[in-house]
Amino acid sequence: MVNERKLAKRSRPEIQEDIRQAAIQEFALHGLRGATTQSIAERAQLSKAQLHYYIESKEALYVELLQGVVDEWSRESFGQRDGDPAHVLASYVKRKLAFSFDQPLLSKMFANELISGAEVLRSILTQPRTRAGQAVQTLTQWIDEGRIRALDPWLFLMHIWAVTQHYADFDVQVRFMMRVRAGQPLDRARIVREVVAFVLHGCGLTPSEDDLA
Amino acid sequence: MVNERKLAKRSRPEIQEDIRQAAIQEFALHGLRGATTQSIAERAQLSKAQLHYYIESKEALYVELLQGVVDEWSRESFGQRDGDPAHVLASYVKRKLAFSFDQPLLSKMFANELISGAEVLRSILTQPRTRAGQAVQTLTQWIDEGRIRALDPWLFLMHIWAVTQHYADFDVQVRFMMRVRAGQPLDRARIVREVVAFVLHGCGLTPSEDDLA
DNA sequence: GTCTATATGGGGATAGAC
DNA sequence: GTCTATCCCCATATAGAC
Numbered sequence: 001m002v003n004e005r006k007l008a009k010r011s012r013p014e015i016q017e018d019i020r021q022a023a024i025q026e027f028a029l030h031g032l033r034g035a036t037t038q039s040i041a042e043r044a045q046l047s048k049a050q051l052h053y054y055i056e057s058k059e060a061l062y063v064e065l066l067q068g069v070v071d072e073w074s075r076e077s078f079g080q081r082d083g084d085p086a087h088v089l090a091s092y093v094k095r096k097l098a099f100s101f102d103q104p105l106l107s108k109m110f111a112n113e114l115i116s117g118a119e120v121l122r123s124i125l126t127q128p129r130t131r132a133g134q135a136v137q138t139l140t141q142w143i144d145e146g147r148i149r150a151l152d153p154w155l156f157l158m159h160i161w162a163v164t165q166h167y168a169d170f171d172v173q174v175r176f177m178m179r180v181r182a183g184q185p186l187d188r189a190r191i192v193r194e195v196v197a198f199v200l201h202g203c204g205l206t207p208s209e210d211d212l213a
Numbered sequence: 214m215v216n217e218r219k220l221a222k223r224s225r226p227e228i229q230e231d232i233r234q235a236a237i238q239e240f241a242l243h244g245l246r247g248a249t250t251q252s253i254a255e256r257a258q259l260s261k262a263q264l265h266y267y268i269e270s271k272e273a274l275y276v277e278l279l280q281g282v283v284d285e286w287s288r289e290s291f292g293q294r295d296g297d298p299a300h301v302l303a304s305y306v307k308r309k310l311a312f313s314f315d316q317p318l319l320s321k322m323f324a325n326e327l328i329s330g331a332e333v334l335r336s337i338l339t340q341p342r343t344r345a346g347q348a349v350q351t352l353t354q355w356i357d358e359g360r361i362r363a364l365d366p367w368l369f370l371m372h373i374w375a376v377t378q379h380y381a382d383f384d385v386q387v388r389f390m391m392r393v394r395a396g397q398p399l400d401r402a403r404i405v406r407e408v409v410a411f412v413l414h415g416c417g418l419t420p421s422e423d424d425l426a
Numbered sequence: 427g428t429c430t431a432t433a434t435g436g437g438g439a440t441a442g443a444c
Numbered sequence: 445g446t447c448t449a450t451c452c453c454c455a456t457a458t459a460g461a462c
Contacts, residue, residue: 028328155404198416
């Protein structure tokens, strides 16, 4: 069997990790309804029946993975309110972009769930909102102190999410417009510069060369 | 049968329109793979078998609808290059936002297709890119003339799309963050103000009260 | 031309063999 | 504990009745 890739026998945790990765792929691309245990199994190099031994159900797997994404995002902090707004915002945008570049599938899964009506996410969404509330407080203080222009902090925050997550969720479009082929990497440095500059100007700040790097 | 809504016998074009609307709903929420002819049929008040008399196949229906969205977008113009940048941009943003508010399902369908890898859209996507190219030319000229700050016109354009389409694709999140219930309308005027202000500041302009209205 | 009855395959999940 | 054989339902689609 020369043509068959040798498969070292996987340990249980290895298999479980392979399943998670496979499921993230499928859920990210096709959503809960569109993903099939068939494709997840194939991707994880298991039979469909084998897969069902390792998971409770398709939906349970989905919920577990989604909860993981939310947990990860909830750990992320916005930044110190007594810090330099330009610096704090630039840092926040960079972290958001890094997530989009490094974990595009998790962002896509989240996006898919929202577009589909967020029936699963709805109960979990309180967590991120609390986090976001802290960022909003900081922004509000900055506005009161005249350190950034007067704006709606909630909408502003969502605009940051929109622009940064765009690079993960709609990477196909970005690549098409930028004429970057599927395999090739995007010009991250350039995108970081542009997004940071856009966001900082957007709230009335002028980015320093340091912020853009 | 008092409880049954009286159904005036629908004409063929009426039925076809009902099918289109039903399909847009399902495709927008669940994508090509996730949508079922079952749910489309129910939504259009037909039996599954009846539906299949009116459509060629699920995929054909999908492609037709998607092409329609792209056609509609391709008709939209960016604006005159010799106009006032702030005014042209404000107008463009407002039209994009109006589309998000009035046709959120079409935007969602498009988003879903992109997230899923755009296998169907890929061949159609050249059309919008040509349109976008014209906008980019205008932006480039404005930069050369020093009328807006130096920025990457392609990325800037996509940032506008990201922020405006966000209100359609992720309306669930927007509503959740703004504490607006599902039935209630969003505060469009406020959102228009904030997005226009964000975009104009973002390219180094200061919006007039006129642009924000 | 329109819709009912039906074919055929793929979907998620499990009983029971190893 | 692990996986094979199998179940049953729902999916898309069509042949043929009206």
